[in-house]
Amino acid sequence: MRKIAVFASGTGTNFDAIQSAIENGLLNASIELVVVDKPEAKVIEKAQAKNIKTFVFNPKDYSSKEEYEKVIVEKCQENGIETIVLAGYMRILSDVLLNAYPNQILNIHPSLLPAFKGKDAIGQAFDYGVKVMGVSIHYVNAEMDGGRIIAQRSFDVQDGMTRDDVEKEIHKIEHELYPETLKKLLEENV
Numbered sequence: 001m002r003k004i005a006v007f008a009s010g011t012g013t014n015f016d017a018i019q020s021a022i023e024n025g026l027l028n029a030s031i032e033l034v035v036v037d038k039p040e041a042k043v044i045e046k047a048q049a050k051n052i053k054t055f056v057f058n059p060k061d062y063s064s065k066e067e068y069e070k071v072i073v074e075k076c077q078e079n080g081i082e083t084i085v086l087a088g089y090m091r092i093l094s095d096v097l098l099n100a101y102p103n104q105i106l107n108i109h110p111s112l113l114p115a116f117k118g119k120d121a122i123g124q125a126f127d128y129g130v131k132v133m134g135v136s137i138h139y140v141n142a143e144m145d146g147g148r149i150i151a152q153r154s155f156d157v158q159d160g161m162t163r164d165d166v167e168k169e170i171h172k173i174e175h176e177l178y179p180e181t182l183k184k185l186l187e188e189n190v
């Protein structure tokens with residue numbers, strides 16, 4: 001069983017999707033730790049409700065990214081973490097985490113990369129008027145939303161779809177694609 005950590009900053013719907021896949025027996029994994037950089041994030045309560053350990057920190061309490069990442073690496077190692085799953089963690093990683101977990105850090109991004117990197121990818125794509133939108137899962141490197149793509153899923157933007165509609169569709173795809181992709185990776189022992 002693969003021990004994973006989920007890093008999040010927000011509502012944690014992807015955390016929920018992965019945890020449900022584990023509970024339903026789809027994923028042979030266990031979320032041993034949830035790392036959160038926003039003390040008010042909803043994902044904290046969700047993790048606690050499942051009796052999953054959390055490490056909540058405020059980056060402003062540290063002198064640098066390297067300093068807080070050292071603490072994160074320690075927490076991950078103490079909990080036997082093998083794979084890190086970023087799900088709405090909005091920070092670029094430094095070499096401290098990248099070198100501690102080479103090829104074992106994944107991210108989900110709500111666009112068809114390499115288009116629309118960074119914040120509000122859904123809004124960027126919607127405002128541009130793209131006719132095909134989607135979700136990407138990729139390995140994480142030192143670049144924002146960089147790293148080799150592992151999986152993508154797209155959908156056609158129908159005439160009349162609002163921003164809310166496309167957002168709902170993106171999240172629906174995310175909640176299917178993240179567990180499915182993790183399952184493939186774990187089975188292939190990547």
Ligand code: GRF
Nearest residue numbers: 010011012013014088108110
């Ligand atoms: C997702 O849309 C993900 O693609 C992006 O941040 C969002 C996180 O949502 N990186 P949630 O916290 O999992 O609900």
